Amino acid sequence: MRILLQFPQGLKMHALQEAAKFEQSGHEVFLSATACWGACDLALEEAKAIGAERLVHYGHAQFGDKPVVVRGIEIEYRLYPITVDLGVLKEALPLLKDYKKIGLVTTVSHIHQLDDMKKILAEGDPAHPHQTFTSRGGLAILEGQVLGCDSSAADKLAGKVDALLYFGGGEFHPLGIKADKPVFAVNPYARSSMQINDIIRRKQKKEQGMLIATAQAKRIGILVSTKSGQFNIHAAENAKKKLLAAGIPQVSILVTGEVDFNSLQDFNSFDAYITTACPRLVDDSERVGKPIVNLAQLPALLKMAKELKN
Ligand code: SF4
Structure with missing residues (x-):
């Protein structure tokens, strides 16, 4: 099969190893080289131009509820989970001690660690156990997932939590949160944790x-x-x-x-x-x-x- 693989900017370094897996199975593999920043950006024109029968888009979940359908091209979103050390979340617990109910969100890369995060919030500080809530967004379709353009998984929880917690890299995602609640960001890459309401404002x-x-x-x-x-x-x-x-x-x-x-x-x-x-x-x-x-x-x-x- 003729396959086009597409990687977002932060994952392009893994393209060759993924290509090799498809090639070993006898597929003809092409790599999309244009910039890709999100799930909103499928390399459809390139796939059509090379006559690809399948487009594999790595690192993102489907964008919104409705799958994109293109005649003659199978489209697959393939997650690329990145497991990070959750020690930084434990270190952030003193910052959260005054908030019982926490609304938790993260990026698609760390969704697979959501249960471990909940466990740390519930049990990490026995003196201040947290009850964790998650929700589902609109364009971000996974439970607890936020996108830069869809923070509704956090915003929807505003009425029932005391604070919101974003876990993940960078400021791009948490700064989209609109809910009028204390918002905390825990970054496992920078090993930092802070309240970000002033930056959002x-x-x-x-x-x-x-x-x-x-x-x-x-x-x-x-x-x-x-x-x-x-x-x-x-x-x-x-x-x-x-x-x-x-x-x-x-x-x-x-x-x-x-x-x-x-x-x-x-x-x-x-x-x-x-x-x-x-x-x-x-x-x-x-x-x-x-x-x-x-x-x-x-x-x-x-x-x-x-x-x-x-
Ligand atoms: S914020 Fe949304 S629209 Fe913008 S690049 Fe990311 S997924 Fe696409």
Whole structure:
């Protein structure tokens, strides 16, 4: 069988060893070399171009409830569990001692360790045992899983827990949490643990500033990505109509695969952007040099733009 293997950026170093396994079984193997940041990004164009009968996308779970179906190409999401030392979670227990009920979330890489995490929270500090809750998101389909664009597995728990705990690398995932509860991040790579509500608040404040700036813009670019899980042309067209009706003089739809920040800078024409693609592009506004707001903020943006006009 002709197979295309696709790895996200952090797993590309394992591509050759995975390819060898398929080759030993007699398959013809190709590797996708384009950048891949998430489950939203299946290498469908490459698979079609080489006539692949199967696409194996590593390191992510399916994006949302509905599987992507492409005639003639079998699509498989294959998890790549990364087992980390949970000692750092034990070390973080003093930070959590005042919170009985903990909402726990992690990334797809560490979902297989969720039960061990719960055990540590329940038994690690006998003086302060925790009751742990998990939930399921929308785009993130595994119990306890969060994505940069879907923190609902944490947000949904806000009403029944005392604090939320994210376990995993980096700040990208936990900073998406919107729930109004103490949020803690335990990072097994940096071996660090901290409360991050102030950082979340700063991010939200920056986003509010970009919203106000975008409402004052004369020329807005609406970003559309052709990536499988991000393509949203109808929403972009609808947003364009509404923005023009709200009095924004110039609105253009920009279509791309990967959003290239240098390329956007070259336009040198837009005062602000709206993303219908990855919502976390807003984190990259400095790289574009312009405000970026999410499509989800369109109603607030239209309201502000109309108020400014009157
Ligand atoms: S849309 Fe963005 S945050 Fe969501 S999975 Fe894709 S790259 Fe990650």
